[in-house]
Amino acid sequence: MGNRGDDWKIRVNGASFRFAVAFPQRVAPAPSAPTGPRQPEERLAEARDRIREARSATGAPPLVLIHGFPLNHLVWTRVSRLTAEHVLTIRPNLRGFGELSSLEPFTIASLADDLHALLSQIGALPCVLAGLSMGGYVGLALAAAFPADVAGLALVDSRAAADSPEQREKRDPMIRQVRRSGVAPVVDGMLPGLLSPSTHRGNPSVVEELQRIMLDTAAPTIEHACIAMRDRPDLTDTATRIDVPAAIIVGAEDQLTTPQEATALAEAMKQCELSVLSGAGHISPLEQPERVAEALVRLVKRAS
Numbered sequence: 001m002g003n004r005g006d007d008w009k010i011r012v013n014g015a016s017f018r019f020a021v022a023f024p025q026r027v028a029p030a031p032s033a034p035t036g037p038r039q040p041e042e043r044l045a046e047a048r049d050r051i052r053e054a055r056s057a058t059g060a061p062p063l064v065l066i067h068g069f070p071l072n073h074l075v076w077t078r079v080s081r082l083t084a085e086h087v088l089t090i091r092p093n094l095r096g097f098g099e100l101s102s103l104e105p106f107t108i109a110s111l112a113d114d115l116h117a118l119l120s121q122i123g124a125l126p127c128v129l130a131g132l133s134m135g136g137y138v139g140l141a142l143a144a145a146f147p148a149d150v151a152g153l154a155l156v157d158s159r160a161a162a163d164s165p166e167q168r169e170k171r172d173p174m175i176r177q178v179r180r181s182g183v184a185p186v187v188d189g190m191l192p193g194l195l196s197p198s199t200h201r202g203n204p205s206v207v208e209e210l211q212r213i214m215l216d217t218a219a220p221t222i223e224h225a226c227i228a229m230r231d232r233p234d235l236t237d238t239a240t241r242i243d244v245p246a247a248i249i250v251g252a253e254d255q256l257t258t259p260q261e262a263t264a265l266a267e268a269m270k271q272c273e274l275s276v277l278s279g280a281g282h283i284s285p286l287e288q289p290e291r292v293a294e295a296l297v298r299l300v301k302r303a304s
């Protein structure tokens with residue numbers, strides 16, 4: 001492993017967004033920071049310079065890892081340590097997630113728009129996007145709106161279809177629950193179904209890590225995300241038209257986005273490699289980080 005990471009904050013579309021960048025070893029370390037406080041513009045210029053340098057040292061587009069719901073960029077930490085041995089890896093927090101950036105409502109399309117603005121400002125476009133579940137909805141929406149900026153796309157435990165009527169019906173009770181009782185009961189209700197039985201049995205540190213990340217989500221963000229996911233459009237047509245290297249990665253025991261659904265989508269897409277990961281449920285970046293990282297590095301190489 002041994003890559004070096006940095007965290008930055010950037011203001012776009014009226015909110016402040018945190019993003020973590022892991023640089024491959026062969027990219028020179030940052031020059032020692034000048035003493036004294038630095039202005040946000042100086043920090044941003046530093047991020048831009050280092051990203052430009054890393055792009056030219058690796059000859060590959062950056063890999064952008066988009067978290068799911070109700071998570072933040074930390075869900076990708078294990079994968080990012082591995083992918084950054086090979087490629088520049090960027091993990092943003094979406095609006096309202098992680099360190100609180102905004103309590104404004106959002107849609108999946110507006111999350112994609114925020115993300116595009118952030119990546120554009122730091123000089124990270126075109127890039128390869130990899131979205132976990134809700135992050136995949138955002139990745140697809142970004143690909144639909146800005147196709148020229150997407151060099152490759154991975155959907156990880158995710159789907160292109162809109163919510164089915166049954167899925168839509170489950171959103172409103174969650175909204176009522178979070179309004180009434182806060183985040184903890186929502187997390188307790190979701191946690192058992194997110195991970196595979198083998199992770200629950202044999203990997204308590206992953207269960208705890210996931211629970212910690214989920215509990216860090218603000219109640220209004222859970223509400224806004226449920227509405228955004230409930231009302232998102234079907235992007236299956238967009239997915240089947242995408243003509244850049246693509247990957248679908250799914251846990252063999254994913255109960256929310258099943259391997260059957262993922263396989264059907266992979267077959268309908270043009271340049272898609274399918275990976276079905278044993279020992280993983282819906283959060284394969286935490287459950288099988290090595291296998292996920294391998295698939296993503298292969299995707300970036302195909303997209304380079």
Ligand code: MLT
Nearest residue numbers: 068069132133134135229
């Ligand atoms: C996620 O993991 O991001 C969510 O479960 C996605 C969803 O609820 O549709």
